Amino acid sequence: MTIKESILPGATLGMLGGGQLGGFFAEAALRMGYKVAVWDPDPNAPAKRFSHFPVTADFEDSSAYESFTNQVNATSLEWENVPVYLTEKMESDGHIVRPGSNSLELAQNRIKEKAFLKTNGLPVTDYETINDPNELENLLLPLPWIVKTATLGYDGHGQWQINDQEEVQTAIDAMGTGGPWVVEKVVPFMKELSVVVSANGDGTLITYPSTENLHWEGILKTSISPARIEKSVDLKARELASTVVRFIGAQGFFCVELFLLRINDPSKRDSTPTS
Template identity: 30%
Template structure:
């Protein structure tokens, strides 16, 4: 007889805040959780049933850890794929599948996948040297992205002219035409092994211009229905083309002409879905568990307007974290605070998030702006 979810062991590669929130949901199912992370003070350490400090990119460490679990998942893509492939061969369930993680680890391969599957995306070119960058068929200015290991705005730079190439990345890169976009949006799609698929309502994102990571998220979107429906169809088409099991976050641009272009994918719970914990009938973390254990998918509809703010470490502060203004924002209605259990802060480090839910969209945004100015992560 197949194991029930409460009789299973879930191995999570990565012990950061995404793993922490996944475990918080897993506790509701009496699911045994095992975590591997290189940080001795990882946010998951004290809430996982089993925590191991070790490299998630080392073959032997990942392979031995994976043998302890029934189902293996990730909270970050930078993991050892060869170990996951071997575990799959030996019958372990790995979701998202190793082949999906391999594709998404490389932004160049990811963009080629878009092209081959008629997924709308910005024009691009692969570059293996600064000579390629200089003689690109994409004119200056353009965006230069490292093909591997970039995240939260790292590994991305704007190249305005040939002079900028002196400081360009010395690695295999992706050259991308700059998109004149009106808004950045995201759709999270879930898919279980039975092929059941559901999307969360499209959200709108605002980025911190200096750190280039999500600072402000509004759900659901107020774009016309035809744009929201098109974004959801694109997300479903990508999930189907990948034949992925689990969650897939699809980040997109809406251009000023109303065109939708796919930017990047993340095959896991994502920053663009945190508001779903309070703002939707099912959270992205619950949905991920349902997907990877092949259970019926939950109701993704929004309960209310929800605005999510990332709590980032303040500039000029590095050390043991303190949270200034906490009591002031706790006095507001519909405010939910999530701290990630990180002892030390540094500039722009993700230390937590706050979600504001309100039936009045403008009131939720007003509260969010107040919180942004009031709650500070300092040392």
């Protein structure tokens, strides 16, 4: 979307998903003079507190689709697990969705995401993919590992850390049949960083200062912005995040998460289209 195509205040912005990130989006939009429509199956989704047009229905609901799309001038995504088929239909019907289906499909599948990063020469931790938990017994990847479901895992859900060979069977028993999975070699990192990148589609990228993330038991507890890092590290992280988004080639706002392995060496972890 170029400046000439900008959606100006007074218009209605749509949000697919109504979690807390959607709430932040809606609050900011209201302050700028926009109206907001939020579609989420949960009637108590947090973002609906700020919505002029709340829609409560499954994403497969055709009448909800018509109700939502008739209200909005442009739509964004609350998180990466919004169904791709929904955004594809919206795009095919001529609706503006930012970020779009291609980047959404990439972000919600860890195997596709890591293959994309590796193919484009971007730094990513060593990993293997498996379709059966029993494959863990024969992996040549050095321990320790973190095993993650390829899809739908978040905030520590769908993840198992394996520190030594004795823990392999315990993980196999816990994983069940929800594959495939990606097995990552644990990276001893100094900090986890996030960089928000805005891409307008004509090659212009804007980055925001790095944020430092602190986790407890796999769940994000605190974000510190700006991150407690040297300016040179911040610039390198922002440059790397911009490179990731440039390769993705889509419009919208993206949050790229990175590990700082040592001074001046951020290593890419994953990328999440975000509102």
